[in-house]
Amino acid sequence: MIVKSFLLAALSAVTTLVQGHPSQERSLSERQSTDRFVFAHFMIGITSDRTSSADYDADMQRAKSYGIDAFALNIGVDPYTDQQLGYAYASAANNGMKVFISFDFNWWSTSQATAIGQKIAQYASLPAQLMVDNKVFVSSFAGDGVDVAALRSAAGSELFFAPNFHPSYGTDLSNVDGLLNWMAWPNDGNNKAPDATGNVTVEQGDQQYISALAGKAYIAPASPWFSTHFGPEVSYSKNWVFPSDLLWYNRWEELLTLGPRFIEIVTWNDYGESHYVGPLDSPHTDDGASKWVNDMPHDGWLDLAKPFIAAFKAGATAVDSYITSDELIYWYRPTPKDVDCDATDTCMDPNASNSSGNYFIGRPNGYQTMEDSVFVVSLFTAAAEITVTSGSNSQTFQASAGANAFQVPMGVGTQTFSVTRNGATVFQGTSLKQIINGCSRNCTTSNHNLSSSDHNQKHYHYDHKQYQNQQHNYNIAHNNKYINHQDHIHNHLINKYLNIRHGLRRRHRTRKLRRSLQFLLQLRLLSSGTMHLHRIRCTCAHATGYGHGRCAVVQ
Numbered sequence: 001m002i003v004k005s006f007l008l009a010a011l012s013a014v015t016t017l018v019q020g021h022p023s024q025e026r027s028l029s030e031r032q033s034t035d036r037f038v039f040a041h042f043m044i045g046i047t048s049d050r051t052s053s054a055d056y057d058a059d060m061q062r063a064k065s066y067g068i069d070a071f072a073l074n075i076g077v078d079p080y081t082d083q084q085l086g087y088a089y090a091s092a093a094n095n096g097m098k099v100f101i102s103f104d105f106n107w108w109s110t111s112q113a114t115a116i117g118q119k120i121a122q123y124a125s126l127p128a129q130l131m132v133d134n135k136v137f138v139s140s141f142a143g144d145g146v147d148v149a150a151l152r153s154a155a156g157s158e159l160f161f162a163p164n165f166h167p168s169y170g171t172d173l174s175n176v177d178g179l180l181n182w183m184a185w186p187n188d189g190n191n192k193a194p195d196a197t198g199n200v201t202v203e204q205g206d207q208q209y210i211s212a213l214a215g216k217a218y219i220a221p222a223s224p225w226f227s228t229h230f231g232p233e234v235s236y237s238k239n240w241v242f243p244s245d246l247l248w249y250n251r252w253e254e255l256l257t258l259g260p261r262f263i264e265i266v267t268w269n270d271y272g273e274s275h276y277v278g279p280l281d282s283p284h285t286d287d288g289a290s291k292w293v294n295d296m297p298h299d300g301w302l303d304l305a306k307p308f309i310a311a312f313k314a315g316a317t318a319v320d321s322y323i324t325s326d327e328l329i330y331w332y333r334p335t336p337k338d339v340d341c342d343a344t345d346t347c348m349d350p351n352a353s354n355s356s357g358n359y360f361i362g363r364p365n366g367y368q369t370m371e372d373s374v375f376v377v378s379l380f381t382a383a384a385e386i387t388v389t390s391g392s393n394s395q396t397f398q399a400s401a402g403a404n405a406f407q408v409p410m411g412v413g414t415q416t417f418s419v420t421r422n423g424a425t426v427f428q429g430t431s432l433k434q435i436i437n438g439c440s441r442n443c444t445t446s447n448h449n450l451s452s453s454d455h456n457q458k459h460y461h462y463d464h465k466q467y468q469n470q471q472h473n474y475n476i477a478h479n480n481k482y483i484n485h486q487d488h489i490h491n492h493l494i495n496k497y498l499n500i501r502h503g504l505r506r507r508h509r510t511r512k513l514r515r516s517l518q519f520l521l522q523l524r525l526l527s528s529g530t531m532h533l534h535r536i537r538c539t540c541a542h543a544t545g546y547g548h549g550r551c552a553v554v555q
Helices: 024-032 054-065 081-094 113-123 148-155 202-213 247-258 300-313
Strands: 002-008 013-018 037-043 070-075 098-104 135-141 159-162 178-180 217-222 227-230 238-241 262-265 327-331 373-380 384-390 393-399 402-409 415-421 424-430 459-461 476-478 481-483 497-499 531-537
Touching (some): 054 070, 054 081, 070 081, 081 113, 098 113, 113 148, 148 159, 178 202, 202 217, 217 247, 247 300, 300 327, 373 384, 373 415
Parallel strands (some): 013 531, 037 070, 070 098, 135 159, 217 262
Antiparallel strands (some): 002 013, 002 531, 013 327, 227 238, 327 373, 384 393, 415 424, 459 497, 476 481
16 A cells, blocks of 8 residues: 655645555556657756766656656756756666757747757757657747747758747747647736636636647646745745646646647746656755745655546546556645735845836735645545544545545644545545644745655654754764765754655756746646645555655745
């Protein structure tokens, strides 16, 4: 049995309980059952600390194990871009994955069509390059107005060019093979949370693109979350969220019905906007997001997505027959949305400039759209009964075989979950992160955290009071095993637990991750709150959730 616990420090806690192991052979064989592909957007701009192709292997292997076919390698114009692209292409080739370049027009100029084509040519013949319809696959973030004909000419190869152009801009689409829609979140039509002035759904964005493409290929977005809380310490201050609650689950249901040729997960490792589904220990530098990303893994959302990915690639419209083990996933914010911690939020400066229109003092713009609930998704091979207790609130649900979603009003206190079938306990667990009616961090966070840790993973208890609440370099040894300071949590309190696997290795690099060109398209962002997700793998008949609870709190 596998027990997966996910604790959302700012959004909610998510736990997955699983019985049995999915069939790896089945999922891999289904990867080629149709001409459908699943991509994950991968930020190269924060990988300057990687020193060889081996530093990409874990990402490649993990993505492939979930049915992801290729990474969209988002590149700017950094001096290390070519070196990192070389590593990524080599790792993909070594691990049976594919990759392609996605040009980020926050950094590239639409006047650089020839240079872009030359960059494509540099990597087009490498073994790991994704080919679609015998053409070199290329994409972008934004880029409306680039000279596509000049780009194609400079590339010197046939391209399957599917950029992130915007139909609402009136861009000429005659010279593209498809389009990526980046807007995976509901919004007000102006890059903020839905309100009385507007509510643009993700489905409406799908239809806008599909209509404009007139039969050409559509890359549909799927994202579990969006939240960002950059303050005046950086030049790209931005502080908002989008409602996401059951977004990840609902979106995959929609995509099975929609049936596009391509799906792109937004994103694998964009920590700054909190929509990463890749692991925290994937090597990367810090763009300033560590304030809300440390200790906030999101890995568990891939566990939820895995059967949906298999169903999508097989051409199915329902996920039920692709669920091969029992899983329960839950998430919640550790504090109610109306808790006001603005006075202690060290990220916010009332004198900071808001020239971008994206900087909001205190709680993130859109926090009111969050629901104070504990969200639960079941993936069951047979019907079972779910009991959720959130503080003093307790509810029991009858879940049928297949995928189902439930929610319970958030209650202050302990969060417990159990699944029974035919009177016998299948699995049960208590989240290590309680919901509190107060503030727990010096910086309001709107990120969510889901990550996985194995049953046999070691958790080390240590106490070094002299370093409480200080960033520091501190190396310890446990049972003769050396643990570097980069593998444990900074800014910790006394008597915290150390989990080596998810230690966040970060160095600082300023990187502007603005999304200003997306205003007219739908955004579906995580509600204000970080999430913690923890998974425990067990081999016994029954298991109780335990382990180190990682959390970040939305205040």
